[in-house]
Amino acid sequence: MSAQYHIPDPPSDAISSLRFSPSGTKLAVSSWDRTVSIYLHTPDADQPFVRETGIQCRAPVLDVCWGPDEETLFAVGLDQDVRVLKNAGDEQEVLSTHEAAANKVIYSHEHGLLISTSWDGIMHVHRPASKQYVRVKLPTKPFALSLTSTRLVVAMAKRKLSVYELQSLSMLVDQTGGSSDREDVLEVAPWQQRESSLKFQTRALTCMPDGTGFATSSIEGRVGVEWFDPEAQKNSYAFRCHRQTQTSPAPANADGATEQGETEVDLIYPVNALAFHPTHGSFATGGGDGAVALWDTQMKRRIRQYGKLGPSVAAVDFSSDGKFLAIGISPGFEDGFEEKEPDPTQVKIVLRQLAENEAKGKAAK
Template sequence: MSSQFELAQNPTDVISAVKFSPTTPTRLLVSSWDRHVYLYDTHSEPGGRLIQKFQHRAPVLDVCFGRNDNEAFSCGLDCDVRRIDLETGKQTVLSTHDAGVRNVIYSPEHSLLISGSWDSTLHIHNVDSPADQHATVSLPSKPFSLSITPTKLVVAMASRAVNIYDLKAVALAVSQSSSEPPNMINVEPWQRRESSMKYMTRAVACMPNDAGYASSSIEGRVAVEWFDPSETSQARKYAFKCHRQTVDGQDVVYPVNALAFHPVHGTFASGGGDGVVALWDGVAKRRIRQYQRFPASVSTLTFSKDGKYLAVGVSPGFEDGQEDMPDGIVKVFIRELSDTEAQGKSKK
C-alpha cells in the first residue's frame, strides 16, 4: 500500500531542494530560501523528526549529501560553496563564485563536488584533497541545472545549450591542475547539444542506467534523450507536452520545475507549477499515473536510493522567492510507494 504524509516541521520560505541520503533511505536534506538547510529523519516518529537546521548568510538554492550520512554540501545566493558537518554543525567555505550558485552535486565514483553558478562557471572540487583547492571550468552561458551518472555530467544552460562531460576526463584535468587560483582548466565537453525544447530549460535528470537524460522547460514540456551519438539512438529522442490545464476554455501552461528518475524501475517523476506530480515511463512513452494535486507549485522532488520514498517540496511563488510567504503553504510531503507504483508499462 502507498501512503503520504507531510513533514511536521517545515521550512518557512520557498523550498529549493530535497535530497535523500544515498545510504539511509529516511535521512533527508532540505534547502530553503529561509537561509537554512534542514536535516530530517522522515520516519523516526509520525510526521518525521527535524534533527538539526543549519543557518546560512543568504537563501540556500541547493544541497546534497557527500561521502557519508554526516557530510553535506550547500550553495546559494551568498555565492559560496560550503561543506557542512551534519554532526557538529561546522560549516567550511570550499570556494566562492562571482554570482549566486544554483546547483551543487556530488559524484561518489570520482570524489568530485561540482557547483554551477550564474557567473557561467563550474567549480570542481576533489573532496579528498585540501579544502581550498578547486578548479574552474568556463561555460558558454548560465547553468540552470546539473545532473550526473557514474560516468557523465550533464549541464543544462541558458540559450538552450546542453554540455555533456566525461567525468573521468574532468577528474583527470582536476588532478593535473595547479592549486593556484583562479585555476581555470580547459575540459572539452564530450558532447555539445541544443535542447530539444524551444523554451528555457528548468531541470535536467539523468537515467539511473547511464543511458541518457530527461530535461524540462518553463513551457510545460519534457524531452527524453540518449547519450549514444549514433543515428539510431538519436532518432529515439522525443519531447512531449505535460503540466497543462484548461481554465475557462483557455489552455494554461505551467513550468515543469523538477524531474527525478526512480533508481530501481528507471521511470521518472515530473513536478510542475500546477501543483501536480506525474510518473512517466520514458521508454514506453506513457504516463503511469498522476497524483492528487498538491496545495501549491511543486518546486523540487527526489526518490530515495531504494526507491521506496518520494519527497516533494511544495512552495507558492517558487519562481520568484516571495518576500511575504503565507504561513503553512511551504510543505515537504513524503510519499511511500507501493512495490509496483513506479513500475514501467514497457515489456521487459
C-alpha cells in the same frame, strides 16, 4: 500499500531543493530561509520522517547535496560560497567562492568530485578530500546539473547542453594541482555539446539510473528525453505536461461587442522538478500547477498523476531504495504575485510511500 504524509516542521520560506541521503535514512531540504533542514527516518508508521536539526547558513540556500558519508553535506546559495556542512552543521567550511550567486551543486561518489555552478557562468570542480579545485568556463549561464557514474550534464541558457566525462574532470584537478587563482579560468572541451530538444528555458535536469541518457524540462510545460549514444538518440522524444484547460468568456469582436459563449484557454505551467526512480527507470515530474506525475520512459506514457498538493512543486527526489518520493511544495509565483512575501503555511514537504509497483510502467501489449 501506498501512503502519503506531511513531514512536520517544514522550512519557513520557499524550498529550493531536497535530497535523500545515499542510504535513504535522511532527507536534506534547502530553503530561502537560510537553512538546510535534516529529517531523519523513524520506525513510526504514522510519521516516517521527523526533523532532526536545522543548519543555519549566511544567505538563502539554492541547492544542497550529500557528500561521501551521511554526516557531510554541500550547499550553495546567494552568498556565492560553496560550503561543506559536517556533523549537523557544527563544522562549516568554505571550499570556494564564485563571482555571483552559486545556484547548483552535485557530488560524484565514484570520483570523489564536487561540482558547483554559478550565475557567473563558471563551474568549480572540487576535490573536497584535498581541498583542491579548478575553475571551468561554461558556454553560457547554467540552470541545472545532473550526473551518472561516468558523466556530468550541464543545462544552460540558449538551449545549450554540455556533457563532460568525470574521469577527464578528475584528471584535470589532479594535473593542475587544483589551481584556485581567480584569474585562472580553464577552457575545457566537453565530451558532447548539443542543443536541447526543448525550445524554451530549461528548468530541471536528471540523468537515467543506468547512465544511458537524461531528461530535461522547461518553463513551457514540456519534458524532453534524450540518450548519449548517437544511435539511441534517434529514439529521443518530447511531450507536453502540467497543463490545464480553463474556460473563459469569449473575447470581444472587432466592433467591441462581446460574443456569446465561452472559449477554452490552455494554462501552461513550468515543470520545475524531475527525478528518476532508481529501479523501475520511470520518472517523476513536478509542476507549477502543484501536481506530480509518474511517467514510463520507454512506453512514453503517463503511469499516474497525484492530485494537486499545493501552489507549486519546487523539488522531487526518490529514496535510493525507491520506496519514498519526497516532494517540496512552495509558492511558485505562477499567479503573478512575485513581490508578495511567501506564505509560510504554503511551504510543505509531502512524502509519498510507494506501493511495490506504483512507479512501474506497464508492459507493452
